[in-house]
Amino acid sequence: MKTVEEIEAAIEAAVPGAGVEIVSNPSVSLQHSLRLAPSHAFAVATFLRDDAELSLDFLSNATGVDWPEKEIAEKVKVTRTVTKTVEGVEQQVEETVEETKKRVVPGCLEAVYHLFSVAKGHGPVVIRMKTANRTDQVNLPSLTPVWRSAEFQEREIFDLFGIVFTGHPDLRRLLMWDEFKDHPMRRDYVEPDDFEYEPTAHDEVLKRAEAHRARLAAATPVQEGAGA
Amino acid sequence: MSTSGFVQEKDKREGWNRPPLIEPDGEGELLEVAMGPHHPSTHGVFRMDVALDGERVIRLKPVFGYLHRNHEKLAEGMTYLGSMPFTDRLDYMCPLTNNWAYALAVEKLTGQAVPERAEYLRVILGELTRVVNHASAIGFLIQEMGASGTPLMYAFKEREKILDLFEALTGARMMVNYLRFGGCRVDATPAWLDAVRKVVTGLPQFADEFERLLRGNEILMARTQGVGILRPELAVNAGVTGPMLRASGINYDIRKVDGYGIYNRFNFRVPLGDHWDVYDRFLIRLLEMRESFGILGQALKDIPGGPVIDPKAKLRGFRPKPGEAYGRIEAPKGELGFYLISDGGPNPYRYRIRPPSLINLTVLEDMCLGMNVADVVLIFGSVDIVLGEVDR
Numbered sequence: 001m002k003t004v005e006e007i008e009a010a011i012e013a014a015v016p017g018a019g020v021e022i023v024s025n026p027s028v029s030l031q032h033s034l035r036l037a038p039s040h041a042f043a044v045a046t047f048l049r050d051d052a053e054l055s056l057d058f059l060s061n062a063t064g065v066d067w068p069e070k071e072i073a074e075k076v077k078v079t080r081t082v083t084k085t086v087e088g089v090e091q092q093v094e095e096t097v098e099e100t101k102k103r104v105v106p107g108c109l110e111a112v113y114h115l116f117s118v119a120k121g122h123g124p125v126v127i128r129m130k131t132a133n134r135t136d137q138v139n140l141p142s143l144t145p146v147w148r149s150a151e152f153q154e155r156e157i158f159d160l161f162g163i164v165f166t167g168h169p170d171l172r173r174l175l176m177w178d179e180f181k182d183h184p185m186r187r188d189y190v191e192p193d194d195f196e197y198e199p200t201a202h203d204e205v206l207k208r209a210e211a212h213r214a215r216l217a218a219a220t221p222v223q224e225g226a227g228a
Numbered sequence: 229m230s231t232s233g234f235v236q237e238k239d240k241r242e243g244w245n246r247p248p249l250i251e252p253d254g255e256g257e258l259l260e261v262a263m264g265p266h267h268p269s270t271h272g273v274f275r276m277d278v279a280l281d282g283e284r285v286i287r288l289k290p291v292f293g294y295l296h297r298n299h300e301k302l303a304e305g306m307t308y309l310g311s312m313p314f315t316d317r318l319d320y321m322c323p324l325t326n327n328w329a330y331a332l333a334v335e336k337l338t339g340q341a342v343p344e345r346a347e348y349l350r351v352i353l354g355e356l357t358r359v360v361n362h363a364s365a366i367g368f369l370i371q372e373m374g375a376s377g378t379p380l381m382y383a384f385k386e387r388e389k390i391l392d393l394f395e396a397l398t399g400a401r402m403m404v405n406y407l408r409f410g411g412c413r414v415d416a417t418p419a420w421l422d423a424v425r426k427v428v429t430g431l432p433q434f435a436d437e438f439e440r441l442l443r444g445n446e447i448l449m450a451r452t453q454g455v456g457i458l459r460p461e462l463a464v465n466a467g468v469t470g471p472m473l474r475a476s477g478i479n480y481d482i483r484k485v486d487g488y489g490i491y492n493r494f495n496f497r498v499p500l501g502d503h504w505d506v507y508d509r510f511l512i513r514l515l516e517m518r519e520s521f522g523i524l525g526q527a528l529k530d531i532p533g534g535p536v537i538d539p540k541a542k543l544r545g546f547r548p549k550p551g552e553a554y555g556r557i558e559a560p561k562g563e564l565g566f567y568l569i570s571d572g573g574p575n576p577y578r579y580r581i582r583p584p585s586l587i588n589l590t591v592l593e594d595m596c597l598g599m600n601v602a603d604v605v606l607i608f609g610s611v612d613i614v615l616g617e618v619d620r
Contacts, residue, residue: 027551027570028339057464058480061554061565061582114554114567114582118464118478121485124554149467151590152292160298175293175619184298 001122004032007054014047015040023128033112033126038140041129042167045146048115048125056115056125059147062154064161066186068134069107076101107134109163113143113150131163134186142168160185190215250598252281261601265294269372269605272615276592276604283600288593292586295619303579308334308546311579313405318581319617320402321364322357324350324394325559327407332488333555333566334409338548341538346411347490348531352424353394353406354557355520355527359431360387361560362471362513362520363438365612369510370442372609373451379442386434389427396420409546411537421528428524435518443511452507456595456607459504466590470562471516472611475501475508482558489557493530494523509610547574561585561612581620585613 002010008020011034019037036044048056075098084093109131116123131138142165144150154165155174162183165171173180182189192212252258264275273294279287299318303311315330316323328350335342342350367383391401397420398404398413406413442448458468463476473480481498483491499515501508548570556565562584569578588611595607 025551025553027337027549027553029336029551029553031552031554059467060469060556060563061567061580063567063578063580063582065569065578112567114565118480121480126554147467148462148465149587149590151466152586160300173293175296177293185301187304189301 015043018044033128035128042141045143055117055119058116058118059149060116061114062150064157065110067108068187070105072103139164139166144168250286285596288596295615299620307574316403319614322361322560323404324353324357329557329564330566331407336555337553340410343535344532345534346536348527349412351527355523356390358520358560360390362517369609372605410541415536431521455603456506457504467587471512472588475512476504506610583617585617
């Protein structure tokens with residue numbers, strides 16, 4: 001089977017400007033993946049399926065991953081000019097100090113697909129796509145028209161993660177009920193407090209319910225089907 | 229989950245890989261039937277909203293989620309090993325293969341080696357599980373055909389013997405929690421292996437009897453032949469795996485393709501279907517059971533001594549290095565995969581199960597369109613699902 005680098009080259013040759021990026025996997029499984037630009041993902045997916053040598057005709061697994069906004073504290077070496085008094089004379093001295101800088105990595109939602117070839121018996125080739133953010137730009141192109149096995153799995157990702165797949169023929173919730181708001185697999189999901197619905201709510205239960213309402217109000221509201 | 233009035237909805241799915249929809253003939257009224265969630269044929273809590281024109285099915289929508297407990301979210305909140313008992317509860321007919329798939333994914337993530345004896349034990353238990361599953365699946369299929377009880381009890385008679393073996397080894401009939409990353413939890417005694425040999429010796433006789441009773445049965449043939457045809461190109465595109473895929477004539481068995489564990493040491497054949505219908509799916513399961521007897525015989529003959537778990541395997545303080553892995557096995561129902569992302573912590577960052585039962589149901593509507601409503605029960609039965617795995 002081709003390596004990811006070879007597959008990337010083949011994609012770039014077939015779909016010019018596809019913008020495929022290799023995401024290396026540091027674990028021993030060595031299952032490196034290819035990140036597709038959502039704008040070209042459909043064309044790339046069709047190529048991967050139809051190319052005679054790759055013939056990745058079998059989409060095995062499709063799933064979502066939630067990457068919330070993360071603050072990373074890094075130590076950076078900074079060189080700056082300081083005015084110092086050396087032996088009674090004021091001098092401009094260059095000095096290197098270590099500073100802790102905080103960098104915010106913006107959050108995103110990711111869809112990951114594992115492809116195999118039934119015809120050739122090789123795989124997996126892992127492809128992934130990233131949304132622009134986690135709130136209002138959560139659209140990705142649906143790969144269901146290319147591989148039908150994504151039909152229910154993309155519905156599940158929509159349901160549990162809130163990625164909206166444009167071009168999916170029947171995008172509804174799969175596991176949760178239609179009236180349900182929010183997406184349970186997101187890492188900042190606040191689970192409902194069922195005590196709220198106790199028929200004879202009393203002291204402690206009422207307190208919990210109130211705390212729960214406050215938590216809900218504090219959490220960022222998720223827009224249902226945002227951008228669809 | 230409300231789907232009322234879905235017949236009137238414009239079908240948005242035209243133009244991609246699916247057969248043309250059937251239009252009502254315009255005579256009489258259409259009928260919408262909710263089969264389930266408490267329908268005896270749905271193997272649990274599952275609903276099929278069926279639109280009928282007379283007896284003919286013209287639309288079918290599966291409705292999931294009645295048994296959803298967000299197993300994946302639970303797993304993100306506990307250690308890697310902590311999820312092992314919960315995998316038993318996915319496809320509760322075959323807990324040992326669920327354990328195996330999960331252990332395999334974690335071993336891929338960490339590069340953990342597995343000792344010989346443990347690999348053999350995994351094969352023995354995995355194949356016994358396949359026998360249990362296929363025998364019960366056939367039993368349930370015949371039950372749904374109207375042969376209430378008796379054929380299923382023939383299958384369950386054998387299942388009980390095998391579950392007794394599981395109980396003797398693992399302490400539980402179904403919730404086994406037996407595999408560990410890098411091996412198995414406890415060693416099998418020579419007496420246990422002898423007991424397995426005794427049961428395995430009796431299995432071909434059971435299969436002969438089962439086959440003789442069913443294979444040539446006139447009612448079974450009339451009800452299943454030519455019913456629920458699944459074309460091979462659709463089966464591959466829709467991600468159908470396991471006996472379903474092979475009944476559609478596609479030679480794809482992960483035991484052969486990946487050769488995970490030690491499967492490339494065994495000599496077995498992959499039965500394939502020719503007519504792609506319910507009868508083929510029934511027959512493929514019967515034949516696969518017979519191949520499993522062969523694998524069991526070889527494994528029981530060759531099983532070596534030694535430890536059942538790698539002495540270097542880490543059970544406490546288990547923290548895989550950051551990275552991700554997808555591991556899959558040929559479970560009795562199809563490709564069961566686990567996708568894990570580690571961020572270096574004690575809990576998986578992402579834990580995903582690729583459920584064969586759910587994905588095999590993608591083609592349920594395609595197989596049922598134009599069939600009689602009584603056939604829907606059989607076609608659904610021939611997919612062989614367990615709702616614990618569909619809804620997770």
